Amino acid sequence: MEKALHVNRLNGLKYFRKGKYQRIYWGPEFCQNLIPTIKQTREILQFTEQNNLELSIVTPFVTERGLIILKNIFNWLKGQKIKKLEIIVNDWGILECLNREYKGIFEISLGRLLVRQQRDPAVKTNLKKQVPFLMKNKDGNIDIFVHRTPSRKWQAGIKASYVNSSVSQDLLSRFGVKRLELNNLIQGLNLDGIRFKKSLYTPYINISTTRFCPMETRYQKVYRINVCNKECRRYLDILRNRSIPKIIYKIGNTIFYKNPLNQSTLNKYEVDRVVFQTELFF
Amino acid sequence: MKIKSPCVNKNEVEPLCRAGADELFCGMEPYSWSRQFKDLCMNQRSANASFSKLADLEEAINIAHKYKAKVHVAINAFFYLKEQYQIVQKIIKDVLGAGADGVILVDPWLLSNMDKRTLRDKDVVMGCDAVIFNSASVEFYKNLGATRIVLPRSMTIKEISEVVKLNSAIEYEVFIINDLCYFEDGLCTYCKEQSDTVTQEGKGIKKYNFFSCVRTSNRGSRGGCRTEFSRERLSLMQNRKLKVNRRFSFWDKKHIEGCGACALYDFKIIGITSLKVLDRNLPAEEKIKATAFIKKSQEFLDNDDISRLDYEEKCRVLFKQVFKTRCNQYDCYYPLWKKLYT
Numbered sequence: 001m002e003k004a005l006h007v008n009r010l011n012g013l014k015y016f017r018k019g020k021y022q023r024i025y026w027g028p029e030f031c032q033n034l035i036p037t038i039k040q041t042r043e044i045l046q047f048t049e050q051n052n053l054e055l056s057i058v059t060p061f062v063t064e065r066g067l068i069i070l071k072n073i074f075n076w077l078k079g080q081k082i083k084k085l086e087i088i089v090n091d092w093g094i095l096e097c098l099n100r101e102y103k104g105i106f107e108i109s110l111g112r113l114l115v116r117q118q119r120d121p122a123v124k125t126n127l128k129k130q131v132p133f134l135m136k137n138k139d140g141n142i143d144i145f146v147h148r149t150p151s152r153k154w155q156a157g158i159k160a161s162y163v164n165s166s167v168s169q170d171l172l173s174r175f176g177v178k179r180l181e182l183n184n185l186i187q188g189l190n191l192d193g194i195r196f197k198k199s200l201y202t203p204y205i206n207i208s209t210t211r212f213c214p215m216e217t218r219y220q221k222v223y224r225i226n227v228c229n230k231e232c233r234r235y236l237d238i239l240r241n242r243s244i245p246k247i248i249y250k251i252g253n254t255i256f257y258k259n260p261l262n263q264s265t266l267n268k269y270e271v272d273r274v275v276f277q278t279e280l281f282f
Numbered sequence: 283m284k285i286k287s288p289c290v291n292k293n294e295v296e297p298l299c300r301a302g303a304d305e306l307f308c309g310m311e312p313y314s315w316s317r318q319f320k321d322l323c324m325n326q327r328s329a330n331a332s333f334s335k336l337a338d339l340e341e342a343i344n345i346a347h348k349y350k351a352k353v354h355v356a357i358n359a360f361f362y363l364k365e366q367y368q369i370v371q372k373i374i375k376d377v378l379g380a381g382a383d384g385v386i387l388v389d390p391w392l393l394s395n396m397d398k399r400t401l402r403d404k405d406v407v408m409g410c411d412a413v414i415f416n417s418a419s420v421e422f423y424k425n426l427g428a429t430r431i432v433l434p435r436s437m438t439i440k441e442i443s444e445v446v447k448l449n450s451a452i453e454y455e456v457f458i459i460n461d462l463c464y465f466e467d468g469l470c471t472y473c474k475e476q477s478d479t480v481t482q483e484g485k486g487i488k489k490y491n492f493f494s495c496v497r498t499s500n501r502g503s504r505g506g507c508r509t510e511f512s513r514e515r516l517s518l519m520q521n522r523k524l525k526v527n528r529r530f531s532f533w534d535k536k537h538i539e540g541c542g543a544c545a546l547y548d549f550k551i552i553g554i555t556s557l558k559v560l561d562r563n564l565p566a567e568e569k570i571k572a573t574a575f576i577k578k579s580q581e582f583l584d585n586d587d588i589s590r591l592d593y594e595e596k597c598r599v600l601f602k603q604v605f606k607t608r609c610n611q612y613d614c615y616y617p618l619w620k621k622l623y624t
Contacts, residue, residue, distance in 0.1 A: 061469070063415045063437070064444040092390065093418030096425075100418075113413075116360050119471050120506070126496050141489045145480070148494040157322050157363055165364040168391040193364065208507065209469040211436035225436055234519055239511035239530060248511065 002273040010043060015278040024048055025275055027058035029090055030209050030254045032066030033228040038076050056086040059094050078105055088181060090114055099175050109179035117183055118158040119207045121246040121257045124187045159190035186259050191269055199273040203260035204280060213253050251280050283554055287573045288562040290331050292342040299349035301570045302577025306346055307354045308333055310377055325356045331562040336380055343381040352383035358409045361389055375400050388412050394426045410434050413468030417448035424452050436466060439545055439616050443552045453555035459572045461560035462540025462615055464532045465507055472506035507532050542615030543579040544594045550583055575604045
């Protein structure tokens with residue numbers, strides 16, 4: 001089993017332990033404002049060469065601005081002639097671009113944003129029987145709501161993802177996708193019929209992402225786009241609601257919950273790579 | 283620019299067309315689907331916000347065609363299960379056979395595997411859930427057969443303009459009013475979560491009525507992204523708790539309605555094909571009001587000599603007249619356009 005460490009900035013390498021990890025994941029998944037520079041990528045490349053590690057470049061969803069930055073990095077990486085360099089794609093545009101301009105140069109993996117699992121932690125509460133509740137109507141009548149246990153198909157559906165059907169996998173193969181990045185969902189995973197290699201992230205699961213950065217600090221009173229003071233590197237919000245079985249972590253433009261892996265899960269899902277997120281970094 | 287409005291039943295078609303809609307969009311979830319897959323919805327809205335009978339849809343389409351309006355049908359679940367794909371393809375065939383002018387899709391695999399003869403001369407719209415932020419993504423979907431792209435609501439006017447310039451051989455649609463969602467549709471699983479059907483069980487006894495649902499309000503009566511949280515903030519630099527409001531909701535007084543009428547000035551220059559009025563779940567009067575408001579705003583632009591400032595001012599006055607409230611930055615679809623578009 002291959003173990004990878006996901007880092008987004010150079011000081012994240014402090015979590016690296018020789019012998020424990022065989023691969024480094026480098027880059028942000030959710031925000032184009034945090035795409036590393038070529039200089040930083042060069043340093044990480046040197047680090048991986050020194051420690052005899054494999055490298056995966058993680059890319060977020062991007063606008064034209066981000067696409068240009070990423071293309072510069074890809075061009076530089078192309079010049080380095082690294083064997084088995086992997087790119088993790090979270091935007092269909094990047095997949096198209098890699099397929100058109102860099103065909104055969106990089107190995108492609110489909111990122112967590114494109115695999116599209118059902119990531120709301122509250123889903124799990126719907127699987128078990130729940131107590132009925134009452135609501136008073138405007139006209140004075142009382143509505144009694146009873147929980148209906150969802151059908152087996154629904155239960156299989158919420159554990160599934162975009163890539164379960166063979167049709168979708170055929171299309172992805174056409175674009176050179178060899179691997180999938182998956183979340184370890186609280187409700188379990190349905191990986192039936194997936195013939196790609198699989199990476200599983202632990203312990204954080206991304207629930208939802210926005211471009212309106214919601215950190216609400218003294219620098220930022222209004223939700224906004226494209227104005228970045230990197231508040232995500234300074235603050236972390238912890239959100240709680242008793243109807244949601246997990247604590248929610250709000251950092252940067254994404255919210256997460258925690259669901260660490262255990263050995264039995266790994267054996268069950270036949271994953272060949274585990275990606276460790278040692279901190280909720282941005 | 284065309285105006286595209288939402289409709290959920292045939293009664294809404296005529297008033298919406300009269301209010302100025304050139305295109306309509308709706309959902310379709312046949313009874314057979316609901317019976318077979320129960321809570322697995324066929325599109326991003328609940329079954330209540332979709333047509334359930336093909337005959338009703340056909341009638342709605344006929345009324346729309348009388349007013350020369352096109353009808354697009356949303357088949358836009360994030361993904362379908364293996365056994366659902368064939369059924370979805372058949373439903374698309376039926377819907378287009380009933381006279382619909384196009385379909386709104388999200389799933390690239392559904393698009394790539396559709397019979398091209400079925401989609402010939404029809405609009406194939408990639409919905410905002412397809413997450414298309416750049417020209418390469420447009421190219422991706424264009425190569426698969428899309429004829430129109432719906433750009434996400436969080437894009438600024440400058441970003442929209444860049445994408446359109448780089449890939450102008452396809453139609454573009456932008457959001458213009460209502461439903462200014464906080465999260466990015468295609469990167470969020472909450473909406474799909476909310477699309478549950480509440481079924482009435484029996485006739486009820488005296489004052490008591492019985493209902494059943496899969497997603498009960500144990501999750502909070504608002505649920506999903508509208509949940510109210512208690513919040514703690516940590517400083518990552520100083521490793522300590524900070525003082526902030528304990529109560530937090532993503533929707534707290536922000537991005538409730540959404541309006542981008544003043545951006546029509548720029549969209550006309552950029553060459554946007556269609557302006558989308560949102561929210562199928564709204565009451566019909568609201569949808570008609572919003573459609574009429576956008577139509578009137580667009581009419582201001584018929585005068586080619588109108589300056590940007592004059593146009594904005596007219597829009598603001600009209601907004602207050604129609605919605606009885608002043609427009610504000612929290613509800614603005616394109617708040618940064620002044621800074622970012624030159």
